[in-house]
Amino acid sequence: MQDMLGLGTWWLAVVGVLAAAGLWLFVSGMVRFFRGRFLRGPLRGAFGAAIGAFAVALAAVGMNLHTYHRLNYEEPVAVVEFRQLGPQHYEALLRTADGEDRAFEVHGDEWQLDARVLKWKGAGALLGLDPRYRLERFSGRYAAVNDERHAARSIYGLSDGEKGVDVWQLSQEYDRWLPFVDTVYGSAAYMPMRDGARYRVLMTEDGLIARRDS
Secondary structure (H helix, E strand, C coil), X not given: CCCHHHCCCHHHHHHHHHHHHHHXXXXXXXXXXXXXXXXXXXXXXXXXXXXXXXXXXXXXXXXXXXXXXXXXXXXXXXXXXXXXXXXXXXXXXXXXXXXXXXXXXXXXXXXXXXXXXXXXXXXXXXXXXXXXXEEEXXXXXXXXXXXXXXXXXXXXXXXXXXXXXXXXXXXXXCHHHCCCEEEXXXXXXXXXXXXXXXXXXXXXCCEEEEEECC
């Protein structure tokens, strides 16, 4: 949580201050209402509730963005190694930047890694929001279209699912309500699978790229 959203602890501080202010205004408004101030009391309470709801929304957005990683100029995100098990059949070892190892059985001629990328503008850039990325899936693909349609498929999810408010989905459906989101897009890198091959995958400002190490 120390580096939540790449903003430091100030994001949590803002949420905390707003939540505390909203709670104080709501409680004091209710107290005034029960003391006979039937107009100002409810108005104060409603204003406090609105501030509290805004704090909850910020916290929910923060929870979701925390599932993404910060994107620097060229960020190593994974290493992929392959061992052939049979024709168009491989074992893939995927080691992500956070040190997690995953093994997959993959069918096809090529492998593919997909990710989501979020970039910011306006208020988002002014507040110091870093570009973010999240690996989404690892899959096999075929060179021939007919094989792609009919041969065995292998697709594996890499994300643990959404937490809080799904900023990606909101930006797709309600982009006018999220003016601080500059670019939201998917990115993918794919390369041939070979026995003993090893690839390094990097996230750049233009998206995912893969380079063969061996």
